[in-house]
Amino acid sequence: MDKLVIEGGHRLSGEVAVSGAKNAALPILCAALLTAEPLELTNVPDLNDIATMLKLLEQMGVKVERDGHRVVLDASGLNNPVAPYELVKTMRASILVLGPLAARCGEAQVSLPGGCAIGARPVDQHIKGLQAMGAEVAVERGYVLAKTPRLKGARLFTDMVTVTGTENLMMAACLANGVTVIENAAREPEVVDLAQCLTAMGARVSGAGTDVIRIEGVDRLHGASHRIMPDRIETGTFLCAAAATGGEVCLRGTSTGYLDAVVDKLMDAGCDIVGEKTRTSETIVIRAPQRIKAVSIRTAPYPAFPTDMQAQFMAINCVAEGAAVMRETIFENRFMHAVELIRLGADIKIDGNTAFVTGVARLQGAAVMATDLRASASLVIAGLVAEGETHVERIYHLDRGYEHLESKLTALGARIQRVKA
Ligand SMILES: CC(=O)N[C@H]1[C@@H](OP(=O)(O)OP(=O)(O)OC[C@H]2O[C@@H](n3ccc(=O)[nH]c3=O)[C@H](O)[C@@H]2O)O[C@H](CO)[C@@H](O)[C@@H]1O
Numbered sequence: 001m002d003k004l005v006i007e008g009g010h011r012l013s014g015e016v017a018v019s020g021a022k023n024a025a026l027p028i029l030c031a032a033l034l035t036a037e038p039l040e041l042t043n044v045p046d047l048n049d050i051a052t053m054l055k056l057l058e059q060m061g062v063k064v065e066r067d068g069h070r071v072v073l074d075a076s077g078l079n080n081p082v083a084p085y086e087l088v089k090t091m092r093a094s095i096l097v098l099g100p101l102a103a104r105c106g107e108a109q110v111s112l113p114g115g116c117a118i119g120a121r122p123v124d125q126h127i128k129g130l131q132a133m134g135a136e137v138a139v140e141r142g143y144v145l146a147k148t149p150r151l152k153g154a155r156l157f158t159d160m161v162t163v164t165g166t167e168n169l170m171m172a173a174c175l176a177n178g179v180t181v182i183e184n185a186a187r188e189p190e191v192v193d194l195a196q197c198l199t200a201m202g203a204r205v206s207g208a209g210t211d212v213i214r215i216e217g218v219d220r221l222h223g224a225s226h227r228i229m230p231d232r233i234e235t236g237t238f239l240c241a242a243a244a245t246g247g248e249v250c251l252r253g254t255s256t257g258y259l260d261a262v263v264d265k266l267m268d269a270g271c272d273i274v275g276e277k278t279r280t281s282e283t284i285v286i287r288a289p290q291r292i293k294a295v296s297i298r299t300a301p302y303p304a305f306p307t308d309m310q311a312q313f314m315a316i317n318c319v320a321e322g323a324a325v326m327r328e329t330i331f332e333n334r335f336m337h338a339v340e341l342i343r344l345g346a347d348i349k350i351d352g353n354t355a356f357v358t359g360v361a362r363l364q365g366a367a368v369m370a371t372d373l374r375a376s377a378s379l380v381i382a383g384l385v386a387e388g389e390t391h392v393e394r395i396y397h398l399d400r401g402y403e404h405l406e407s408k409l410t411a412l413g414a415r416i417q418r419v420k421a
């Protein structure tokens with residue numbers, strides 16, 4: 001098992017390119033199931049989650065061609081609407097095949113995604129929505145089993161804002177008979193990116209980016225080309241790494257437009273952040289003070305502060321001046337990084353869904369264990385500023401969602417190496 005060894009204390013500076021978004025690419029790969037014509041995707045990040053999703057699609061009969069960041073999917077031979085446990089156990093997003101399979105094949109057997117360290121993460125809203133569209137859905141022996149004649153358009157209301165729930169139901173509705181309206185829909189930019197891809201495939205979707213999405217079902221979708229949006233969470237992670245180290249970094253191929261809440265908090269922390277847009281490119285430049293100020297946050301669905309940035313902000317608050325209150329409202333168990341940060345010398349107290357963080361003058365390197373994807377990122381950020389060496393173990397979590405993180409950080413002046421543990 002690989003681990004990262006980080007020698008802290010090196011200020012980040014220079015330029016880095018941001019990759020395509022994992023959380024946009026995963027649903028969009030599943031959208032290929034909706035058509036018998038090729039779907040060409042560019043800016044697809046090179047991540048373990050993407051490799052797993054491609055394997056999953058391949059074993060369903062989808063032809064996959066991959067050349068760097070370009071992927072072409074051809075689901076004309078789709079013949080096995082099954083997502084087995086072996087392939088879905090590491091990846092929550094595998095549930096995103098459910099809606100497209102039910103819509104295109106009239107049946108699906110999808111293993112419940114594996115347990116995850118950040119919370120229970122049920123899929124009851126995905127199921128409730130498909131049932132409202134006329135599908136018979138049961139959960140048996142760990143599998144969601146769906147059977148349906150052509151899905152029917154329906155008025156859907158989700159009990160809470162769910163990102164993959166919205167995406168699953170939006171994809172299913174594209175081939176349904178009649179109009180579907182999803183109320184209380186997720187407004188995340190990744191939902192909008194998926195809607196844009198579906199529209200390019202001939203779907204009739206309006207309202208993506210608002211909390212009411214309307215989909216007029218069509219008989220079939222066709223092939224298309226689509227470029228995956230930049231990863232706003234990778235962007236935010238590099239901004240935090242720069243902020244923690246008092247650095248000056250230019251991020252290429254990304255935009256402040258996707259993460260207003262994060263940029264706002266980093267400016268409150270004392271950073272100077274400028275987004276620039278030319279005809280051909282977009283960049284963000286961050287200049288951080290020597291020591292940032294602690295900032296309080298409360299996670300909530302987009303456009304509020306993203307839960308996927310909470311762990312990275314905890315890392316920067318650990319070394320900031322002052323104290324912060326951090327409230328996690330999306331997942332019931334997403335403070336696993338706190339105990340590891342405490343091993344590095346952080347001052348953190350947890351009470352239910354609230355963390356109280358008081359900045360310390362310095363962290364000290366130690367061996368720590370990554371427990372989930374963003375927890376891993378927070379430990380890397382803390383390692384960049386801790387005195388001495390930090391060893392981050394179990395980085396397979398990191399490889400699920402960050403493309404070449406250590407080489408990108410090395411290019412910015414960090415001392416970070418991957419070694420066999
Ligand atoms: C692949 C992907 O895009 N993952 C993102 C997606 O996850 P994901 O789509 O799984 O997260 P949801 O938005 O669905 O979860 C929000 C909350 O709703 C609950 N819930 C959800 C569905 C359901 O049927 N029943 C239910 O109770 C969840 O347990 C959670 O407490 O959005 C999360 C919230 O922004 C992000 O952290 C993840 O990075």
Ligand SMILES: C=C(OP(=O)(O)O)C(=O)O
Pocket residue numbers: 023091092093116308373374401
């Ligand atoms: C929680 C995350 O991903 P997933 O939903 O794929 O587990 C994440 O991207 O931070």
